[in-house]
Amino acid sequence: MTALFPAELAWYATGRFYQAGDGTLADYGYFLHLPFPDVPLFDGDPGEKTAHFTFAARPFKAREIRNGALSLGLDPIGEFSLYLQRQPAGTFDDPASFAQGECIATFRRTSLAVGTTVAVSIGAVSAPLIGTNVFSARLVASTSFDFGGGRHDLGQHVGRGVTQFGTAAATPIAPPPAYKLVLPFTGSAVALGRAG
Template sequence: MASLLPAELAWYVTGRFYAAPDGAMADYGYFLHLGPIAPLFTGTPGEASAHFTFAAQPFTATPVSNGALQLGMDAVGDFSVYLQREPAGDFDHPESFARGERIATFRRSCVVLGTTVHTAAAAHAPGLIALNAFTARLVESVPFTWAGRDHDLSQILGRGVTQFGTAATAAVPTATRPHDVVLPFSGSAIALG
């Protein structure tokens, strides 16, 4: 079983943030790269063919403004990684990313700071880009066999990851309720070792 060195690239993910009118948020998605694990997809890469997915527990963000920057401080919370032997991810049904075998749970170890850059110092100005960063500690890992090889994320990643994310500021249309805003994002993480 291959383990990553500290600060070595651990994963690439893509997903969507789902925001409800009451301020609750959650994020769901799938892995584009996950250490030495392969294959990650059945067929063409996408949410419907992804074998490794993630789902966060709902959280709320505290807003802070600083001129043209809109900041969101997300509370400490958990997210889990799933092995879907039969892929079934669907962004119109975010709960579909929390199916299959839960192979790991991570806990964000501090407040996540998300920053949206606007064109003007006004909350109603259109956002240009949104960025975030967080560290998450591995709190649970279950060994699993995939493609004839044994894996365990605790052996691959060590104590967890630090992830840097980029999100769109333009929402994608959704029929998903109770969410009224859905924003796509991508993230890159390095192993804590």
């Protein structure tokens, strides 16, 4: 296994933020790229239902502050895990489906994460335009696994963790039952590398 250099690309991910009826938030989705050479990420055409590698966050409650056209979501320190689904079963209609299979790694955000939504005003109407965020997360657990003809361990590639940069659409998607808001997003992460 080849370790990534610090700040070298670790992954591309896409998913959706879900707000439940009780106000808790969580994000779920799948990976478009991981640092596993020659490992199939999809069982067929790329998409949520064919993704072998998925992620799911532990639900959390965020606070919000406003600064003019900026809406800032303050997400507390929290954890998310990556899963290997040998038989892909993820669907955005059931976010919990992304937390199935074998847990191959768990990360914990190192600090508060601030998400920024930019609004645009046209006359008397103000509408959200786009959202961004960035956070660092330390690897707290990693498990070796066999897949695609080789043995892999995410911790051997990313070292101590990742820093992820995210972009979210501000236009909601119709939510599944038990949720009141859903927003799609994409994220790209770079490796923190090893200490010293």
